[in-house]
Amino acid sequence: MSDLKQHKDAAKSHEEHLREKHLMLDPLPRGKMNEMVMEAMMAPPTWKWWLVFTLLAGFVVWGLFYKWGVLITKGQGEAGVMRPDYWGIFLVNTVFWIGISHAGTFISAILRVFRSEFRRPFTRAAELMTTFGLVQAGFSIFMHMGRVWLAYWLMPYPNQRMLWPNLHSPLTWDLLAITTYVLGSTMYLFLPLIPDMAMARDRSTGWRKTFYKILALGFRGTEGEWTHLRNAMNIFAFAIIPVMFSVHTIVSWDFAAATRPGWNSTIFGPYFVIGALHSGMGAAIAVLAVIRGTMKNMKYFIRPEHFDAVGKLMLIISMGWTYFFFNDYMVQWYGGDKWTRQLLHFHEAGPLGWLWFVMLISNIAIPWAILWNQKWRSTPWLVATVGIIINVGMWIERYVIIPISVTINRMPFTWRMYTPGIEIPMGLGTVALFILLYMIASKLIPLIPVWEVQEGQMAHAFKKFGRETVVTVSELE
Amino acid sequence: MIRPEEIKMSEEETGKWGMVINQDLCTGCQACVAACAMENNISFVGEVDSGYGRSMHWIRIERFWEGEYPEVKMTPQQPMLCQQCGHANCEPVCPAYATVHSQAEKLNLQVYNRCVGTRYCANNCPYQVRAFNWRDYKRPEPLPNQLNPDVTVRRMGVMEKCTFCIQRIHKAQDVAKSEGREVYDGEFTTACAQACPANAIVFGRVDHPESLVSQLARKGHGIKHLEELGTYPQITYFKEG
Numbered sequence: 001m002s003d004l005k006q007h008k009d010a011a012k013s014h015e016e017h018l019r020e021k022h023l024m025l026d027p028l029p030r031g032k033m034n035e036m037v038m039e040a041m042m043a044p045p046t047w048k049w050w051l052v053f054t055l056l057a058g059f060v061v062w063g064l065f066y067k068w069g070v071l072i073t074k075g076q077g078e079a080g081v082m083r084p085d086y087w088g089i090f091l092v093n094t095v096f097w098i099g100i101s102h103a104g105t106f107i108s109a110i111l112r113v114f115r116s117e118f119r120r121p122f123t124r125a126a127e128l129m130t131t132f133g134l135v136q137a138g139f140s141i142f143m144h145m146g147r148v149w150l151a152y153w154l155m156p157y158p159n160q161r162m163l164w165p166n167l168h169s170p171l172t173w174d175l176l177a178i179t180t181y182v183l184g185s186t187m188y189l190f191l192p193l194i195p196d197m198a199m200a201r202d203r204s205t206g207w208r209k210t211f212y213k214i215l216a217l218g219f220r221g222t223e224g225e226w227t228h229l230r231n232a233m234n235i236f237a238f239a240i241i242p243v244m245f246s247v248h249t250i251v252s253w254d255f256a257a258a259t260r261p262g263w264n265s266t267i268f269g270p271y272f273v274i275g276a277l278h279s280g281m282g283a284a285i286a287v288l289a290v291i292r293g294t295m296k297n298m299k300y301f302i303r304p305e306h307f308d309a310v311g312k313l314m315l316i317i318s319m320g321w322t323y324f325f326f327n328d329y330m331v332q333w334y335g336g337d338k339w340t341r342q343l344l345h346f347h348e349a350g351p352l353g354w355l356w357f358v359m360l361i362s363n364i365a366i367p368w369a370i371l372w373n374q375k376w377r378s379t380p381w382l383v384a385t386v387g388i389i390i391n392v393g394m395w396i397e398r399y400v401i402i403p404i405s406v407t408i409n410r411m412p413f414t415w416r417m418y419t420p421g422i423e424i425p426m427g428l429g430t431v432a433l434f435i436l437l438y439m440i441a442s443k444l445i446p447l448i449p450v451w452e453v454q455e456g457q458m459a460h461a462f463k464k465f466g467r468e469t470v471v472t473v474s475e476l477e
Numbered sequence: 478m479i480r481p482e483e484i485k486m487s488e489e490e491t492g493k494w495g496m497v498i499n500q501d502l503c504t505g506c507q508a509c510v511a512a513c514a515m516e517n518n519i520s521f522v523g524e525v526d527s528g529y530g531r532s533m534h535w536i537r538i539e540r541f542w543e544g545e546y547p548e549v550k551m552t553p554q555q556p557m558l559c560q561q562c563g564h565a566n567c568e569p570v571c572p573a574y575a576t577v578h579s580q581a582e583k584l585n586l587q588v589y590n591r592c593v594g595t596r597y598c599a600n601n602c603p604y605q606v607r608a609f610n611w612r613d614y615k616r617p618e619p620l621p622n623q624l625n626p627d628v629t630v631r632r633m634g635v636m637e638k639c640t641f642c643i644q645r646i647h648k649a650q651d652v653a654k655s656e657g658r659e660v661y662d663g664e665f666t667t668a669c670a671q672a673c674p675a676n677a678i679v680f681g682r683v684d685h686p687e688s689l690v691s692q693l694a695r696k697g698h699g700i701k702h703l704e705e706l707g708t709y710p711q712i713t714y715f716k717e718g
Binding site: 076083086144145146147148151164166168171175254259409414419 | 526529530531537539540541555557566569570571572573574591592593594595596597599600601603604605608609610611612613633634635636703706
């Protein structure tokens with residue numbers, strides 16, 4: 001008899017333990033949960049928030065807009081670009097931000113398609129990263145153009161002289177792919193937002209009510225509406241995955257389709273995709289840690305289990321990146337082309353060779369050393385730090401691929417090292433704008449998709465099989 | 478076995494205008510560089526920008542040496558300019574069709590007013606001979622008076638490059654047409670060839686087997702730079718022989 005009691009106690013404590021650990025097994029009443037999210041969103045900004053906001057906004061105005069004005073009026077000579085480094089940090093930042101925006105859709109679409117339950121509380125934050133990252137990528141690519149006021153010439157629009165963009169050019173493919181990605185990911189962000197907008201509409205007053213009313217599109221939560229919404233989200237989740245892969249593959253073709261040593265590599269497509277996921281997952285986890293640390297009630301929604309799960313993904317992606325990096329390097333080196341050999345030697349032993357080693361340490365050594373351990377992986381600040389280090393490493397990777405690689409070409413007379421100029425404040429300006437957009441979004445839309453969490457919690461239950469308590473998940477959709 | 482006369486040349490291979498550059502004759506005097514700048518209204522970028530790799534010359538004299546100091550051996554000077562490739566790397570990558578192939582002249586053209594400044598063409602040019610207008614460079618008085626009225630003055634943010642002095646080609650063709658004849662070989666030449674005191678640069682029709690440039694090019698030991706990339710350059714270089 002006492003055996004049974006002991007077992008029951010053990011089962012109970014086991015259940016408690018699971019509840020504490022997993023958000024899906026720790027349900028709260030729906031009203032309470034809605035309130036928690038509303039409270040986090042509506043909380044009046046503190047002085048700290050305003051301080052950070054003012055500093056960032058000031059930096060965006062100075063670093064991004066004022067400096068951009070200088071660049072437009074005085075020309076690209078203000079930047080560090082020259083012959084042979086015609087492409088500099090602006091393109092590094094473009095590739096970097098598109099990479100960041102990747103993981104948002106990855107987390108959200110792939111994990112939604114695979115029904116990974118841990119994704120539920122942070123799909124919104126990740127999707128926002130896609131949209132906000134693409135804004136920065138757009139800024140960066142336009143900064144790069146010599147005559148940006150004529151950028152609309154790259155769009156296929158009807159005109160009297162029948163001038164069209166050149167479809168042979170990888171830049172045109174790029175423009176089309178990124179435009180598709182912007183539109184697709186914005187709609188994919190908006191669809192799961194509708195039920196939360198309706199939730200917020202029913203719980204707010206004043207201008208907020210009008211704002212949410214417009215965005216909720218009259219959503220009431222009837223069975224028919226849910227069916228339509230689920231179908232639409234399902235279509236978008238499946239459709240956005242090939243778009244996501246194609247976008248970064250096409251970004252890599254800007255380089256791989258060119259006739260330059262170090263760029264002309266057939267592995268660049270998948271190498272860039274995995275690199276994008278690598279930096280994007282790192283950025284996503286850093287964003288999650290900040291949300292958890294700074295916003296109210298978020299410790300309930302974002303738990304160590306999420307850092308653990310994303311940490312595992314980061315580790316696997318880091319291994320994948322290592323494989324592709326090695327593959328790219330090995331095959332190029334084995335090719336034996338004399339310029340490529342020069343270039344690879346320049347990467348690791350040139351004046352900026354230390355950057356190459358920093359890249360390897362932050363992309364491989366640090367993630368592998370920390371993320372293998374479940375306890376460390378479940379420590380939010382540690383995983384977020386690793387995420388930021390990975391992003392530094394991935395930025396350096398793009399820096400090695402663009403300005404460092406174009407230093408070496410087939411005309412040794414023109415070899416020259418690149419020194420960045422106005423790119424630095426403008427690049428930091430995009431970082432500031434990215435954070436600023438998140439800060440504004442945190443006050444306007446629920447960063448946690450409440451309905452998705454509630455749906456998950458409804459699907460999860462404890463069931464008894466004999467003496468054993470087991471977790472069951474039912475199919476709701 | 479295929480006999481040489483059976484080999485058909487592809488459209489890219491058959492150029493129209495071409496050059497022969499004899500590096501053994503070149504003294505590195507830079508007269509061609511100066512003449513080109515005058516003829517084609519090239520901006521003077523100043524000391525600072527020039528020192529930072531932003532000089533905009535359409536032709537440059539490359540100097541190399543072999544060996545380690547003090548056993549240094551100078552190699553012949555190498556004038557480098559746009560090779561007017563038959564199959565040019567710069568052309569397909571421009572998203573705006575600002576760099577295109579002329580069907581009539583078989584030259585690579587740069588359409589200045591269509592250029593939006595992505596600089597992809599310059600990046601993809603294996604010869605690194607394209608020049609970008611990094612700024613609006615000022616021409617102090619009285620320099621504007623020597624601008625060539627036959628050539629566009631380019632502004633900030635556009636790419637430019639050697640045109641084989643297309644304004645001279647057109648002028649000669651117009652004169653010949655009005656006189657009802659073909660352009661003679663040697664009737665006109667490019668600014669660089671005209672200025673070269675050593676006659677190291679010879680310009681003419683490479684599609685006429687009897688033109689001077691074709692005869693020189695046939696001499697047998699000429700090379701074309703980076704031919705292995707399949708660019709079909711129109712300039713033949715001679716050195717050490």
